[in-house]
Amino acid sequence: MLDLQVPLLAAKALLLLLLFAFIYAVVRRGIGDLRSLPEDETFVPGEGRKSDVQRDGATPYADSLNGSSKLVVEDSDILAPSTPFHVSGDTTNIGRSSSSDIVLKNDDYVSGSHAMLTRHGGLLYVEDSGSTNGTYVNDRKTVGATPLRSGDRLRVGSTTFRYSE
Amino acid sequence: MTQRASIPMALALIITTLGFATLIFVQEAKSPPLIYGAYYAGTMILLYLGVRIWLPHADTLLLAIVTLLTGVGLVMIYRLTYEVPGVENLATTQAVWILVGSGALTLTVLLFRDYQKLFAYKYLLALAAVVLVAMTFTPLGYEVNGARLWLNLGPVNLQPSEFARIALVIFFAGYLADTRDLWAATSRSFMGVQLPALKYFGPVALVWAASLGLLVFEKDLGSSLLFFAVPLLMLYAATGRIAYIILGTLLFAVGSYATYLLFPHVQLRVSAWLDPWSDPDDAGFQITQSIFNIADGGLTGTGLGEGFSQTIPEVQTDFIFSTIASELGLLGATALILAFLIFVYRGMKIALLAEDDGSKLLAFGLTAMFALQTLVIVGGVTKAIPLTGITLPFVSYGGSSVVGNFIITGLLLVVSENAGKQPVEEDKEAGEYATEKVTA
Numbered sequence: 001m002l003d004l005q006v007p008l009l010a011a012k013a014l015l016l017l018l019l020f021a022f023i024y025a026v027v028r029r030g031i032g033d034l035r036s037l038p039e040d041e042t043f044v045p046g047e048g049r050k051s052d053v054q055r056d057g058a059t060p061y062a063d064s065l066n067g068s069s070k071l072v073v074e075d076s077d078i079l080a081p082s083t084p085f086h087v088s089g090d091t092t093n094i095g096r097s098s099s100s101d102i103v104l105k106n107d108d109y110v111s112g113s114h115a116m117l118t119r120h121g122g123l124l125y126v127e128d129s130g131s132t133n134g135t136y137v138n139d140r141k142t143v144g145a146t147p148l149r150s151g152d153r154l155r156v157g158s159t160t161f162r163y164s165e
Numbered sequence: 166m167t168q169r170a171s172i173p174m175a176l177a178l179i180i181t182t183l184g185f186a187t188l189i190f191v192q193e194a195k196s197p198p199l200i201y202g203a204y205y206a207g208t209m210i211l212l213y214l215g216v217r218i219w220l221p222h223a224d225t226l227l228l229a230i231v232t233l234l235t236g237v238g239l240v241m242i243y244r245l246t247y248e249v250p251g252v253e254n255l256a257t258t259q260a261v262w263i264l265v266g267s268g269a270l271t272l273t274v275l276l277f278r279d280y281q282k283l284f285a286y287k288y289l290l291a292l293a294a295v296v297l298v299a300m301t302f303t304p305l306g307y308e309v310n311g312a313r314l315w316l317n318l319g320p321v322n323l324q325p326s327e328f329a330r331i332a333l334v335i336f337f338a339g340y341l342a343d344t345r346d347l348w349a350a351t352s353r354s355f356m357g358v359q360l361p362a363l364k365y366f367g368p369v370a371l372v373w374a375a376s377l378g379l380l381v382f383e384k385d386l387g388s389s390l391l392f393f394a395v396p397l398l399m400l401y402a403a404t405g406r407i408a409y410i411i412l413g414t415l416l417f418a419v420g421s422y423a424t425y426l427l428f429p430h431v432q433l434r435v436s437a438w439l440d441p442w443s444d445p446d447d448a449g450f451q452i453t454q455s456i457f458n459i460a461d462g463g464l465t466g467t468g469l470g471e472g473f474s475q476t477i478p479e480v481q482t483d484f485i486f487s488t489i490a491s492e493l494g495l496l497g498a499t500a501l502i503l504a505f506l507i508f509v510y511r512g513m514k515i516a517l518l519a520e521d522d523g524s525k526l527l528a529f530g531l532t533a534m535f536a537l538q539t540l541v542i543v544g545g546v547t548k549a550i551p552l553t554g555i556t557l558p559f560v561s562y563g564g565s566s567v568v569g570n571f572i573i574t575g576l577l578l579v580v581s582e583n584a585g586k587q588p589v590e591e592d593k594e595a596g597e598y599a600t601e602k603v604t605a
Contacts (some may be wrong), residue, residue: 007190007191008191008471011183011187011468012465012466014183015183015184015469015493016494018180019496019497022177022504025176026226029170029173030511089428104526116185132518
């Protein structure tokens with residue numbers, strides 16, 4: 001009986017060891033990508049949308065500001081600083097694809113269709129269009145539609161814009 | 166998204182081999198026909214290589230985890246049945262089911278590589294799901310242990326709910342992706358919950374109620390729970406409204422209480438959960454034996470073949486986790502649960518990286534179902550929640566369950582393939598660099 005215990009014990013230990021070796025190998029490959037997430041990302045489900053709906057009806061003012069709003073490049077790997085983009089019309093698309101209204105060509109961190117600006121009741125909202133690396137307003141990742149105020153910084157990929165009304 | 170998983174694959178197969186070797190050489194079990202072992206290892210390796218070639222951007226880590234789970238399952242099923250008269254061939258049958266499942270996965274990958282077209286048939290799929298479940302009420306269906314959830318189709322017996330749930334997740338994913346905005350923004354409200362117009366709410370409620378009602382009358386509690394919770398979670402994922410979760414929890418409380426009052430078998434399950442010791446030889450037998458066995462395992466387990474978990478009725482299906490906890494101990498059981506956790510993590514990751522709403526919801530729904538199923542059965546056998554008969558994905562013995570889960574894995578693989586190759590198609594000149602940061 002005793003000589004049977006030793007191989008059993010060895011097999012048991014080896015099996016457990018291998019199981020955890022498997023877990024280690026899988027975790028190393030599987031969740032290494034967690035490290036690349038931005039540190040301050042806080043996701044509150046529904047928060048963005050809720051404020052969107054509330055503000056929507058409540059602020060029907062200042063349509064007159066429409067024409068003068070613009071995004072000015074502050075810092076970018078691909079565009080010259082101070083390049084202005086005038087935001088007119090109801091929706092403006094930002095992305096890498098050439099069909100976008102604001103084209104950020106050759107920026108690898110920008111998705112084909114990255115973000116969308118929409119005007120609702122006098123306010124300009126930015127909403128991420130399901131991009132890979134996210135859209136940031138004042139260095140906070142946007143969730144849902146986020147209103148822009150004059151002086152806000154909008155970052156898409158390597159490009160930071162300053163918004164002015 | 167691309168994940169190479171050759172080392173985990175090899176480790177998973179070594180673990181399976183070691184398990185069988187322990188049983189054969191140390192416990193002097195009769196060796197199963199070795200050809201089945203070769204079939205199993207060959208199938209999994211071919212599957213892995215095939216997916217690497219056909220779907221170069223897919224998340225093959227899922228396959229490594231599937232290999233580990235099915236392998237551990239095979240070892241445990243063999244250990245529990247090799248000397249039991251009447252069921253001694255269960256492990257080889259399971260190996261055949263894994264073969265069939267791999268075939269189903271391959272077909273899924275080949276036929277639905279462009280899985281978006283599945284969404285075009287969403288109403289048909291919903292109908293098929295309801296019809297599949299309803300078929301158990303026809304003469305083709307039959308009862309096992311008081312629950313009428315089996316279909317006898319000539320040579321094979323199958324559990325239609327295992328397939329119906331996949332069809333339902335596809336339906337909900339397709340439908341919610343189409344009508345998502347209408348769910349999120351709406352003016353009507355009921356008890357502080359904003360409700361969408363009946364036109365949009367109707368189909369979801371109808372399919373949900375039909376499938377759920379049928380399952381409840383089938384007395385399939387475990388599947389009812391999944392069919393109830395997964396659409397709700399998908400609705401929450403689609404809209405981001407916590408109100409749906411609150412409403413769902415209320416509905417669940419009311420529904421549970423109603424089923425408790427209506428069905429004696431539910432009362433039995435609840436009383437066996439609350440106090441199994443009042444009737445340890447009958448109603449509480451399964452659960453008390455399960456707890457004894459888990460406790461017997463201790464930290465490192467009794468060693469393969471040394472435990473006594475054969476005493477638990479239905480041990481090779483619903484209670485296989487008790488055997489694992491008993492013979493591999495807390496450490497082995499933890500490793501297994503971690504493997505499940507990583508599967509779920511990868512599934513959620515696929516959902517996050519997928520480009521469009523339909524794919525996101527599909528990956529999320531399938532993953533949520535997988536996670537919930539594991540939670541319900543592991544919680545059940547450890548007496549954390551009332552026991553509902555349901556299989557531990559990939560590990561438990563059961564043909565329909567294994568094949569169904571392989572199909573789920575196949576769908577997750579095609580979604581991950583699509584998510585992984587998106588940046589290359591989007592912009593050809595910059596695409597090869599775009600995968601550098603966080604792969605789109």
